[in-house]
Amino acid sequence: MTRGATGLVFDIRGFSLHDGPGLRTTVFLKGCPLRCRWCCNPESQRAHPEAVWIAERCIGCNRCLEVCAARAIAPAADGGRRIDPGRCDACGRCVEACPGEALQIFGRRMTVEAVLAQVARDALYAEHSGGGLTLSGGEPLAQPEFALELLRRYRREEKGAHTAVETSGEADWEVLEALLPEVDLFLYDLKHPDPAAHRRLTGRGNERILENARRLADAGAELVIRMPLIEGENDDPRALGAAADFVASLRVVRRIDLLPYHRLGEPKYRRLGRRYRLEGKPAASPGRVEAARAFLAGCGFEVRIGG
Ligand code: SF4
Ligand code: SF4
Numbered sequence: 001m002t003r004g005a006t007g008l009v010f011d012i013r014g015f016s017l018h019d020g021p022g023l024r025t026t027v028f029l030k031g032c033p034l035r036c037r038w039c040c041n042p043e044s045q046r047a048h049p050e051a052v053w054i055a056e057r058c059i060g061c062n063r064c065l066e067v068c069a070a071r072a073i074a075p076a077a078d079g080g081r082r083i084d085p086g087r088c089d090a091c092g093r094c095v096e097a098c099p100g101e102a103l104q105i106f107g108r109r110m111t112v113e114a115v116l117a118q119v120a121r122d123a124l125y126a127e128h129s130g131g132g133l134t135l136s137g138g139e140p141l142a143q144p145e146f147a148l149e150l151l152r153r154y155r156r157e158e159k160g161a162h163t164a165v166e167t168s169g170e171a172d173w174e175v176l177e178a179l180l181p182e183v184d185l186f187l188y189d190l191k192h193p194d195p196a197a198h199r200r201l202t203g204r205g206n207e208r209i210l211e212n213a214r215r216l217a218d219a220g221a222e223l224v225i226r227m228p229l230i231e232g233e234n235d236d237p238r239a240l241g242a243a244a245d246f247v248a249s250l251r252v253v254r255r256i257d258l259l260p261y262h263r264l265g266e267p268k269y270r271r272l273g274r275r276y277r278l279e280g281k282p283a284a285s286p287g288r289v290e291a292a293r294a295f296l297a298g299c300g301f302e303v304r305i306g307g
Contacts, residue, residue, distance in 0.1 A: 022131025040265030
């Protein structure tokens with residue numbers, strides 16, 4: 001990677017408690033090869049910056065229309081504003097011009113140095129809590145060189161502080177293999193054990209994901225498995241049983257984190273002008289979550305809700 005190369009980042013959050021041990025800074029990289037139906041961060045999916053219009057804040061002044069040289073933003077039939085992603089180059093002029101802060105750009109190009117400078121603000125807390133840096137997304141493996149350089153430099157500068165990567169595992173093995181020496185913990189998604197169901201729910205099969213999990217385990221990586229829990233999709237005994245069998249076959253995994261489905265991401269789809277494919281589906285019920293927890297605990301795993 002050339003010095004000064006950039007990655008596409010959509011958020012950096014400090015003091016995270018759920019992305020690995022201790023207090024952590026989580027860097028979210030934008031771009032993901034999957035399209036999980038329940039994804040609560042749709043703004044993380046596309047591998048380019050995106051402008052978003054927020055209806056509740058708009059006062060209808062039309063300044064955005066005046067400043068957009070690309071004519072990418074226009075009044076919509078319902079009185080709102082519609083951004084044409086084919087025309088919008090995320091220049092940010094409308095964001096600057098909007099008096100209501102009703103426009104936002106998701107995703108910005110950042111150098112490794114700029115990210116590390118932000119992460120360094122939390123370094124003291126990370127050090128005293130046994131925390132560190134977590135790369136998340138989107139899918140961090142979709143920007144392999146940037147992710148590797150970030151982790152390598154962080155470890156060097158923070159003298160071996162803890163590193164974690166949250167991943168779907170949907171990448172070439174060579175990408176994971178290169179990251180291995182720089183990662184203390186993989187928070188590894190298992191969305192559905194069946195390839196056809198996985199394809200239906202996420203847009204891709206899980207063959208490479210399962211194979212990568214096995215190769216990581218064989219290579220001695222520390223793994224925590226994360227399972228989103230979607231009622232009626234992957235929380236029945238058959239799916240849970242197959243998932244438990246697979247995880248047990250890895251032989252090194254003790255802990256499974258269950259991530260119950262919620263609907264907090266739904267408004268974001270409207271803002272992005274996309275259809276939410278689980279519209280109307282209720283959030284995971286406590287009874288079903290507890291049944292899944294008990295089932296997996298009965299298979300011998302330490303099970304946490306929410307990680
Ligand atoms: S970000 Fe730029 S191109 Fe996109 S809608 Fe705003 S002004 Fe137009
Ligand atoms: S500039 Fe902002 S407040 Fe004015 S119409 Fe555009 S989005 Fe709405």
